[in-house]
Amino acid sequence: MNSSMIIEARGMNHWFGTGEARKQVLFDIDLSLPRGSFTVLMGPSGSGKTTVLTLLGCLRGVQDGSVQLMGHALKGATEAELTVLRQRLGFIFQSHNLHESLTALQNVVMGVQVRPGVADDLARRAAAQALGLVGLSDRLDYLPANLSGGQKQRVAVARALVGNPDMILADEPTAALDKDSAADVVDLLKRLGAARGTTTLLVTHDNRILDRADRILTLEDGRIVTTTDNP
Amino acid sequence: MSRILQWLFGRLPIGWLQLSHKRGRFMAALSGVAFANVLVFVQLGIMNSMATATLRPYAFFNADIMISAADANALAEGENVARQWMLRAFADPDVIAGTGLFIANAPLKRGDTDISLTTFGIDPSQPQFVAPQIAGNIASLQVQDVAILDRLARGISKEAAAAIRPQTPLSFETQNRTLTALNTFAGGGGFGGDGYMFVSNQTFLSLFASRSSAAPDHILLRLRPGADVATVAERLRILISDDSLRIRSYGDAAQEDLRYQQTKRPTGIIFGFGVLIGVLVGLVIVYQVLSADVADHLREYATFKAMGYGPRFFLGIVVEEALVLGVLGFLPGLVVGTGILTLMGKATTLPLAMTPGMAVTVFAGTVVFSVLSGVIATRRLAAADPADLF
Ligand SMILES: Nc1ncnc2c1ncn2[C@@H]1O[C@H](COP(=O)(O)OP(=O)(O)O)[C@@H](O)[C@H]1O
Ligand SMILES: [Mg+2]
Numbered sequence: 001m002n003s004s005m006i007i008e009a010r011g012m013n014h015w016f017g018t019g020e021a022r023k024q025v026l027f028d029i030d031l032s033l034p035r036g037s038f039t040v041l042m043g044p045s046g047s048g049k050t051t052v053l054t055l056l057g058c059l060r061g062v063q064d065g066s067v068q069l070m071g072h073a074l075k076g077a078t079e080a081e082l083t084v085l086r087q088r089l090g091f092i093f094q095s096h097n098l099h100e101s102l103t104a105l106q107n108v109v110m111g112v113q114v115r116p117g118v119a120d121d122l123a124r125r126a127a128a129q130a131l132g133l134v135g136l137s138d139r140l141d142y143l144p145a146n147l148s149g150g151q152k153q154r155v156a157v158a159r160a161l162v163g164n165p166d167m168i169l170a171d172e173p174t175a176a177l178d179k180d181s182a183a184d185v186v187d188l189l190k191r192l193g194a195a196r197g198t199t200t201l202l203v204t205h206d207n208r209i210l211d212r213a214d215r216i217l218t219l220e221d222g223r224i225v226t227t228t229d230n231p
Numbered sequence: 232m233s234r235i236l237q238w239l240f241g242r243l244p245i246g247w248l249q250l251s252h253k254r255g256r257f258m259a260a261l262s263g264v265a266f267a268n269v270l271v272f273v274q275l276g277i278m279n280s281m282a283t284a285t286l287r288p289y290a291f292f293n294a295d296i297m298i299s300a301a302d303a304n305a306l307a308e309g310e311n312v313a314r315q316w317m318l319r320a321f322a323d324p325d326v327i328a329g330t331g332l333f334i335a336n337a338p339l340k341r342g343d344t345d346i347s348l349t350t351f352g353i354d355p356s357q358p359q360f361v362a363p364q365i366a367g368n369i370a371s372l373q374v375q376d377v378a379i380l381d382r383l384a385r386g387i388s389k390e391a392a393a394a395i396r397p398q399t400p401l402s403f404e405t406q407n408r409t410l411t412a413l414n415t416f417a418g419g420g421g422f423g424g425d426g427y428m429f430v431s432n433q434t435f436l437s438l439f440a441s442r443s444s445a446a447p448d449h450i451l452l453r454l455r456p457g458a459d460v461a462t463v464a465e466r467l468r469i470l471i472s473d474d475s476l477r478i479r480s481y482g483d484a485a486q487e488d489l490r491y492q493q494t495k496r497p498t499g500i501i502f503g504f505g506v507l508i509g510v511l512v513g514l515v516i517v518y519q520v521l522s523a524d525v526a527d528h529l530r531e532y533a534t535f536k537a538m539g540y541g542p543r544f545f546l547g548i549v550v551e552e553a554l555v556l557g558v559l560g561f562l563p564g565l566v567v568g569t570g571i572l573t574l575m576g577k578a579t580t581l582p583l584a585m586t587p588g589m590a591v592t593v594f595a596g597t598v599v600f601s602v603l604s605g606v607i608a609t610r611r612l613a614a615a616d617p618a619d620l621f
Binding site: 053054057059060080084085086093094097099100101102106109110113114159 | 539
């Protein structure tokens with residue numbers, strides 16, 4: 001295993017359904033992501049992008065092929081092992097998925113507290129700092145209902161980054177946002193990720209992001225068809 | 232609240248924040264728990280007061296062994312017992328004294344007062360068989376038609392009862408005779424009668440002409456100090472050997488009466504069921520609230536799962552919510568329950584009251600059953616699959 005790679009997948013296949021309805025959606029995926037890289041995954045709807053993300057993000061069990069995430073084999077890992085691995089990842093979903101009863105600050109605190117033994121005041125300070133980085137210092141005590149779509153997604157970015165994850169997995173995080181907010185969010189991801197040495201894997205159609213990516217992978221019908229490295 | 236829970240669970244009190252976020256539902260849930268608590272408190276209060284009332288007359292007497300008819304499930308129930316069995320019991324070297332106890336209900340009419348008193352006919356020359364508060368005045372019963380009256384009986388005013396003294400006695404009609412109360416003792420109304428009265432067995436027999444001095448309702452025995460009551464009772468059962476009789480230690484007789492009232496009498500069974508229903512109502516309410524809450528937050532829970540939170544975290548949230556509902560629902564339940572029991576006690580003059588024991592029991596039960604419902608409600612959490620979030 002090459003330790004400069006955070007993820008190494010070899011011959012990954014995936015099926016959905018059972019019996020007659022069983023259908024293969026991923027075919028022989030090979031993929032390596034260097035630590036600290038910023039990779040964009042593209043492809044038409046239904047090509048398998050989300051499935052790749054859920055497999056690499058330990059949200060789904062790997063069925064076939066070898067996948068190493070930070071030196072751990074994902075195939076055959078128990079749910080408890082996957083849960084611990086997920087604590088070292090940050091997720092950003094298309095919808096912000098903030099908890100409606102928690103303030104912006106409390107939502108971000110949840111991203112810190114997942115690791116045991118973090119003191120309460122430390123968690124709050126880290127969360128406030130992360131919200132500062134995404135430009136929401138003046139919205140700490142707002143409930144999600146009182147934030148705009150772009151602000152909510154920025155809280156989600158802060159929540160994903162606050163625990164200093166080894167890797168961020170984002171699935172069309174800007175799809176629900178207007179152009180300006182979308183640009184804000186992607187800028188933040190790129191800038192904050194680079195500053196912390198975080199690896200980022202981003203599914204998007206947004207062309208403006210493409211030239212910021214270190215590498216662009218294109219998926220079609222469950223196969224990686226092109227890999228483009230930006231200089 | 233937030234701070235206590237933060238300290239208790241060592242994390243953000245998400246359960247509390249989640250519950251208090253939806254105010255209307257939260258208040259409804261708390262009222263539900265409080266209602267269940269009130270239900271249980273009232274039923275328990277009545278059961279307790281039934282126990283107090285059942286055991287009270289036993290405290291008027293001082294005996295080691297009681298011989299009753301086999302069908303005498305309660306003090307004032309069952310056939311008579313032939314007095315000759317007392318003489319037979321004296322054959323046992325440990326039996327040092329015996330007396331017959333007569334019991335019947337007598338109406339008391341005086342002015343507007345029309346009540347029914349459980350009347351005990353006793354031997355006025357044997358003060359060792361009655362409690363000190365009666366023994367002190369037992370000699371007055373030597374005179375025909377004299378009574379010792381229950382000053383806490385229902386329908387007798389406090390002032391009138393307090394005025395009763397040998398110098399200022401109270402006369403009243405019963406069974407076509409005029410009795411005179413020279414002294415009083417502290418009894419109290421129960422479920423069967425309005426109060427109690429002591430007379431001599433001679434007076435008793437003239438009030439109830441159909442009764443015979445040869446057949447009292449129970450026979451009370453005293454034993455030589457240091458004698459083992461259970462052993463002597465067993466010896467007497469062999470000695471007397473009559474299936475139509477029950478020979479028990481006096482303490483057992485009281486406890487068996489209580490058990491009979493609670494498990495065989497319709498009232499006892501109904502109130503026992505009331506407690507069960509209160510518990511069920513509470514269980515269902517808490518379960519409904521918590522499982523609806525889990526269902527409402529599946530997406531958030533799935534997100535937490537994706538972030539790396541494990542099963543214990545989710546169980547913790549639901550337990551936290553259950554504790555909040557249990558504790559906050561209990562407090563108004565306690566206040567309202569105490570109020571209702573006090574009012575009912577005033578209205579019925581039954582010994583109805585909130586006791587610390589009841590409060591502790593119901594609190595513990597509320598917390599345990601709330602947490603139990605919460606644990607059942609977490610089964611719906613399995614539906615939160617983080618892979619569905621993308
Ligand atoms: N949970 C699922 N059960 C069955 N089929 C699924 C499931 N998720 C995705 N698929 C199928 O797998 C294929 C790839 O889906 P997905 O990874 O979501 O593609 P993309 O994210 O590129 O749009 C699609 O044909 C889709 O219908
Ligand atoms: Mg998708």
